[in-house]
Amino acid sequence: MKAIVVTDQAAGTAGAKLVKRPEPQAAINDVVVQIHASGFTGDELTWPSTWTDRVGRDRTPSIPGHELAGVVTALGYGTTGLSIGQRVFGLTDWYRDGTLAEYVAVEARSLAPLPGDVDFTVGAALVMSGLTAWQGLFEHGRLHAGQSVLVHGAAGVVGSMASQLAREAGAYVIGTGRAGGRQTALDFGAQEFVDLDNDALEDVGEVDLVFDVIGGDAATSGSGLRA
């Protein structure tokens, strides 16, 4: 199969090469997925897991990319819950070869069915940001219907996902960011928007949850928020 590999951390993305690699085999509990769309995060080339295995041994050349959407082509021994020909999307293990390839072997538990009316590109694009937003809002933040949430960076990738999920769950969403992000944040479901450069964050008053992907002073200076 064709795949993009990296071998030299210092070279960054300029060191990535398109090469031929053997197709992956499905190990116990794995499936092999033919990849129709994949996502790559630039930061991956700084993650130790891109370069070594779990005991620190060099694992290059490694295939980056961890988000995927595609079709199951093989099942490993003991794999349950998925079938050959099924459309799936999900995230692959940081320590294994990833998704910038025609095929990937991935544990079945890391995948979910992709509905027929959702494009592969949409499926691959929402995995990491969607999971980040979901975990922050619902697993850590325990957000539920009727509550209010302040979403910092609401026009960004994670913030826009958090705004949509929070609205869907019945929460009241106040987005923040720079002036240029106002309309985007409102379009993604924020009911109010605070321009952090010009508006007073303390005017928001009390909210039930603050979801912050900006961090530092920008999101808190002058804030009288109680959450």
Ligand SMILES: NC(=O)c1ccc[n+]([C@@H]2O[C@H](COP(=O)([O-])OP(=O)(O)OC[C@H]3O[C@@H](n4cnc5c(N)ncnc54)[C@H](OP(=O)(O)O)[C@@H]3O)[C@@H](O)[C@H]2O)c1
């Ligand atoms: N994307 C993912 O899947 C993912 C997953 C896990 C963790 N993360 C982490 O989450 C953070 C956000 O990632 P992202 O992908 O959502 O980034 P992003 O798309 O750039 O979104 C960040 C948003 O916050 C705004 N912003 C940043 N600094 C600001 C400031 N000082 N004042 C006002 N607004 C500000 C940005 O506005 P401008 O565009 O105008 O700067 C943008 O709208 C990063 O630390 C990233 O590493 C991301």
